[in-house]
Amino acid sequence: MKEISGHLSSVAVIGLGKIGFTLAAVFANKGFTVYGADVNEQVVNSVNDGKCHIKNEPGLEQLAQNAYKQRTLSATLNTPEAVKKSDVVIVIVPVLVDEQNNIDYQYIDPAVEEIAKGIKKGTLIIFETTLPTGDTRNRFGKKIEEISKLRMGEDFYLAYSPERVYSNRIIQDLGNYPKVVGGLDGKSLELASAFYEKALGCELIKVSSLETAEFSKVAECVYRDVNIALANELAKFADDKGVNMPEVIAASNSQPFSHLHFPGVGVGGHCIPIYPYFFINKGLNNGITSMAREVNDKMSDYAVLQIEKEIGSLENKNILILGLAFRENVKETTKSSTLLLIKHLREKQANIFLNDPLFNEDEIKSYGAVSLALNDKQLSDIDVLILQAFHEQYKDLDFNSFSNCKMVLDGRNVLNKEEIESLGMKYKGIGN
Structure with missing residues (x-):
């Protein structure tokens, strides 16, 4: 050489x-x-x-x-x-x-x-x-x-x-x-x-060894998946008890041995939802690793149930999802939580609309949703708004455009609750 x-x-x-x-x-x-x-x-x-x-x-x-x-x-x-x-x-x-x-x-x-x-x-x-x-x-x-x-x-x-x-x-x-x-x-x-x-x-x-190096990368992803699942499980329990999970996280993590992650509407991407299966399918199929996958994949179902609790049947309701991408500011749909949201909403016979500034209209249509621009007059017909990926373009979102919206489901706990509720909409975060 x-x-x-x-x-x-x-x-x-x-x-x-x-x-x-x-x-x-x-x-x-x-x-x-x-x-x-x-x-x-x-x-x-x-x-x-x-x-x-x-x-x-x-x-x-x-x-x-x-x-x-x-x-x-x-x-x-x-x-x-x-x-x-x-x-x-x-x-x-x-x-x-x-x-x-x-x-x-x-x-x-x-x-x-x-x-x-x-x-x-x-x-x-x-x-x-x-x-x-x-x-x-x-x-x-x-x-x-x-x-x-x-x-x-x-x-x-x-x-x-x-x-x-x-x-x-x-x-x-x-x-x-x-x-x-x-x-x-x-x-x-x-x-x-x-x-x-x-x-x-x-x-x-x-x-x-080669095997130690291989194992270390998958272990990183499993660690994150398990800790996000813990945060999601605690967030659902916090919802049940009327406790604000983001506030809990800030207080708990002031102790140096606490590293609570943040809950959300799901986990997407090339890594966290995929690589744990490199352990699960090779023998680690019982225990925390597989349970974490189940918890995180069910968060989209949990989000839809929270909407139903608030407004009742979703049949023929107009629901707009913000973000096709699996996370903010990245044009990538692999294992995006939006795909699970679309599946659950379709089962509820809702009318599904989708906005993502990183994707064109044809790309969005290919995922089984109607593309809706944020300057479209149809925004006034939206019943429910779901934030899935908090792109830069959503930071100055004008909620006044959603004049008939009944509820905003903040899947990333980043939106301004006071602003939304001041407009007469119900705000719901994950554990918030």
């Missing part, structure tokens, strides 16, 4: 989504020649034209332009070709769960097969995709051996280092968060650590 710190070192980044493309752009600005590989021709063409197909990531567009000018970043549909040119291969192709919450490898399995076709002796392969414990070694390492006829630990090196970033601040997080790194063996760990020291310059946490 070429010297990691050398001028000619090259990297293949497999998967040019939000995180993969950001990693590629960062590496390309750190002295590496980077070859991105993706199955999406539009993405590949965009990268090769020097354009940034990922939006709302501060600093990314400038990094992409710099790399284009310096000719340190290019993209291809041909994964084996990118791998052949590279000393280091970073794999950032998603592993998801299907509708039954079974682990879904449909994207990463073909990518690994393509990597195996291009790998040469001395290559370092690092998986950054969140994986079930053991997959780097037993599923993907062995598959690469089978296809390439090379031996891991002898002919190629294998490491795992999970991404630990947050949308809309990926570049910042790459520099600030410690990078957990695990290797197949001592040499793999040494090479991966040397690469990240140069490529990211962040603190490293070197762990004893």
Whole structure:
């Protein structure tokens, strides 16, 4: 393998989504020649034209332009070709769960097969995709051996280092968060650590095995899911007792050993609602981890029940949901609580309207709701307003437009209760 710190070192980044493309752009600005590989021709063409197909990531567009000018970043549909040119291969192709919450490898399995076709002796392969414990070694390492006829630990090196970033601040997080790194063996760990020291310059946490590194990422997500579920359970109990949960959280967390999370209408995204199943489906199927998933997924049902308690039957009621995205200021719908809200409201035979400034009308219609702009005259016909994702555009929302609205369900406990109630509407938060 070429010297990691050398001028000619090259990297293949497999998967040019939000995180993969950001990693590629960062590496390309750190002295590496980077070859991105993706199955999406539009993405590949965009990268090769020097354009940034990922939006709302501060600093990314400038990094992409710099790399284009310096000719340190290019993209291809041909994964084996990118791998052949590279000393280091970073794999950032998603592993998801299907509708039954079974682990879904449909994207990463073909990518690994393509990597195996291009790998040469001395290559370092690092998986950054969140994986079930053991997959780097037993599923993907062995598959690469089978296809390439090379031996891991002898002919190629294998490491795992999970991404630990947050949308809309990926570049910042790459520099600030410690990078957990695990290797197949001592040499793999040494090479991966040397690469990240140069490529990211962040603190490293070197762990004893691939499996420890894999486990640590899923454990982070389980921790958050369980603690959000606790907050949601307490919030429902607070509602029953007439207690203000946000006030409880502020008081309780003044004690340094209390870290109560905030309740809400549900948990969405690529991480928290998905990765706990990487434990649940591998044997951790009884106990707090699986219970937390059930609690959090039922919060949308709880929200709809709170509306029914206040205004009665929802049949033919006009209900507007604010936010299709799973969270504020991110154009992403994976496991969004809005999808569960739509399901429950449809069962109640309500008329479902949806607003999200990050999505166009056709995108919103594809989810089975009527798109409604915030300057539309139909706002006066809305009976119930549900806030699901508190986008920046909603901070100055004019509630006067909802002249016949009976109730506002604040799914994130962020709206002004006094303002809403002064207009004659019922305000209901989660535990508030």
